[in-house]
Amino acid sequence: MFSRHIIWLLGAVALLGSCATRQGPEPAGSGLTIAAAANLTDVFSEVGPAFKARTGVEVVFSYGATAQLAQQIDNGAPFDLFAAADTKHVDDLVLTGKLVGESRRVYALGQLALWIPSARQNELRELKDLVAPQIRFIAVAQPELAPYGFAAVEALKNAGLWDRVQPKIVYANSVNMAKQLASSGNAEAAFTAYSLVLRERGTVLRIDPLLYHPLEQAMAIIASSAHFEEARKFQAFLAGAEGRAILAKNGYLLP
DSSP states (O other): OOOOTTTHHHHHHHHOOSSSOOOSOOOOOOOOOOOOOOOOHHHHHHHHHHHHHHHHOOEEEEEHHHHHHHHHTTTOOOOOOESSSSSHHHHHHHHSSSSSSGGGGGEEEEEEEEOOGGGGGGOSSGGGGSTTTOOOOOEEOTTTTTHHHHHHHHHHTTTTTTHHHHHEEEEESSHHHHHHHHHHHSSEEEEEHHHHHHOOSSEEEOOOOSSSOOOOEEEEEBBTTTTTTHHHHHHHHHSSSHHHHHHHHOHHHBB
């Protein structure tokens, strides 16, 4: 499944650096710490200050690919809340007792998008245009790490394009990294979260949702959290009128 460009990509990713607010969990006792899927980078940068203004609770977000964050939680990382890009990784951790089952909530429905940043590529208006020779590299989050990456591959296969574009695919560690590869010019196009590119220049195409399974995004509180009530407050804020308005404004559909 992996592209022959994966070795090249690793070097490019190293040059780009991290997209996360922080790379590891905040030590226990220093405030509410949320492990958040990379697609939430922009929206949670708005949610965090709004939540603090309403509750006085400081939040630290640690962004990454959903599967990587889930592994950290499984290994005992001291997060308080897990906001994933899917339901599977949350449900798996509920089954093992790492997450509190009764706190599990679907908080948003993500939208997959194709972003072509260069103005010179503005004639590319459909998914099938990815076969054009001027599109040399297409950035996709690794499917086994990121639900949006899995959805991108699924969409290309269901559209009958996978065999023709697979040689162009370069894999990134997350949807934010996929976006950065396109932004830096190391790829002409990127499959990413609509929430990350809806205000970007260039061409932004929302992928037909019939081409991929729904991106239901779930969250749950870490069973070992030292800030259980604060985590509950965050969930309530996100499910309330203000939180839902921020999610909708940033390209998410609401459950």
